[in-house]
Amino acid sequence: MHIPDGFISAPVAGVTGLASAVALVIASARSQTAFGIRRAPILGLTTAFIFAAQMINFPVAGGTSGHLAGATLAAIVLGSPWAGMLCISTVLIIQAVLFADGGITALGANILNLGVIAVWVGWILTQTLQRLLGGSRTRLPLAAGIAAGISIVAASVACAIELVLSGTASLAVVLPAMTGVHILIGIGEGLITGGVLFYLATARPDLLPGEQQQFQGWLVPVISILLVAGVLSLVASGWPDGLERVAEDIGFIDLAEQVRIQVPTPFADYENEALGAISTSIAGLLGAVVCFGVAFGIAKVVKPKNA
Incomplete structure (x- = not known):
């Protein structure tokens, strides 16, 4: 659901950009007291994983594909929607700047939809469903999975409204x-959200908030991220994603080619002619490393006041 340049008007881009900027400033301030942001390695690993996972498009129906957005997953793993906002926004900014995935002019709208609306809808619904299901930690994957699915629909509604206003x-x-x-x-x-949380709850509870378990090591999460980014990305579906399919069906897909602002990058659309078939793997690995580094740095800069 990455909106490219040309799909939304300048006023809509300006308003959503301003709203997203304000939201991120607030998120940075609130994350100083959030549990999740205290664990810089967890923020870095979560951000890198979500970047890698977003490269894997899975087929849904009618020649359309989708991919993990990770908004609910980020908020739950980090234990804070504020930290989740920083995580998803970092992924979206790096995707737009380094890989021309999502428009530069539409970056504010993409952050608003996926980094704010989807994060908060997923977080609030997860907490609500958890209470309705009895509050058991074992029900977290179910609650978060349901909430994650609804959060994507909420983000798509916001995207549709932006297209209408434009x-x-x-x-x-x-x-x-x-x-x-x-x-x-x-x-x-x-x-995917439920599956990842089920694995973490059973095999790596130290990566989830709650009891202050000692961090059990980097090896497994790092290898998992590298495999997803460097290997699984090669078998991703080539079908257009949901927004692209809608744009093709309705007839405004050409707007993306008429207005495209691209930062010079050797890995536009995760490809590089000189590197051939392995360019997608290298782009995935590069993006995951950059996401980890930026998120880790954010966690160190925006740290709790009592740290």
Whole structure:
């Protein structure tokens, strides 16, 4: 659901950019007292994993694919929606700047949709469902999985509204199209989120908030991230994602080619002609390393006041 340049108007881009900037400033300040942000390695690993996982598009239906957004997953693993906002926003900024994935002018809208709305919808619903399910830690994967799927639909509704306000498409057409395809993508989001949390809860509880377990080491999470970024990314579905499919069906896909602002990068769209078939793997590994480094640095800079 990465909006490219050209899909939204300048006023919408400006308003969403301002809103996202304010949200991130608040998130940075609030993260000084958030539990998750205290663990710089966890923020770095989570951000790197989500970047890597977003490279793997899975087929859903009708020649359409989706990928993990990770908004709910980030908030739950980090124990704070504020830290989750910083995590997802870091991924989106690096994707746009280094890999031309998502428009530079649409960066504010993408952060608002995925880094703010999806994070908070996923977080609030998870807490609510946890209480309804009795509050057991064993029910967390189920609660978070359901919340994650709904958060994707919420983000797609926000995206549809932005397209309508930009005059790109009519509400009666784009809203049902966006929500329909992202309900299917949300199912995949929920399954992946629940699966990852189930694994963490049983095998690596030190990576989840709660009791102050001692960090058990880097080896397994680092190898997992490298495998996802460098190997699994090679078998990702080549079908267009939900937003691209809707744009093709409704007829505004060409707007992305008419207005494209790209920062000079050797890995635009995660490809490099000189490197050939391995360029996607190298781009994935590079992105994961950069995401980890930036997020780790953010955690060190925006640290608790009593640290």
